[in-house]
Amino acid sequence: AQSVTQPDIHITVSEGASLELRCNYSYGATPYLFWYVQSPGQGLQLLLKYFSGDTLVQGIKGFEAEFKRSQSSFNLRKPSVHWSDAAEYFCAVALYGGATNKLIFGTGTLLAVQP
């Protein structure tokens, strides 16, 4: 069955440090992959997406992600974290076709940023 795994439930980094959030997926075909961010009390905001082509995708707020088919991974990175990046991050894979286009979400990674 299709699934998304985010192995890190909670990560703490220092402001200015680099960040990598892990995401692994299980999907039979070429996936459509997404990263969303949810700030406290807010809805989800799309950071970036991968559909095809260049495996390194750039997103908003200085984030990037790399699709590695051999590792079934789509890890999110940022070279220098800001305090405002503290939030929960969700990786998702899209299942499409038929009557429903469904997003399957990972369990999320809660990012804390310390001064």
Added chain:
Amino acid sequence: SAVISQKPSRDICQRGTSLTIQCQVDSQVTMMFWYRQQPGQSLTLIATANQGSEATYESGFVIDKFPISRPNLTFSTLTVSNMSPEDSSIYLCSVEGLAGATYNEQFFGPGTRLTVL
């Protein structure tokens, strides 16, 4: 991108009652979805709201508990019926098919935080 609004933003309800949540988009969209996010958990798709026909429900969700309407291309409602404390969650609507957006790209509303006592 479009503006997606939800009403109410939060509510506290008594068990046994029902609450209807509204989702409004400021432009026409092809697809609208309803998700549930239980406390400390990820998002789970409840159903796809189909314009002019019955919603398509995911496994574990039924129309009697979560009736959905979608009268046009910009508006949908989700009702949580006969509520129990286990229904306490954030309910989010999302849309797909915005003009200029990529296929299969979903945008989310701000969510409705529901607490059932």
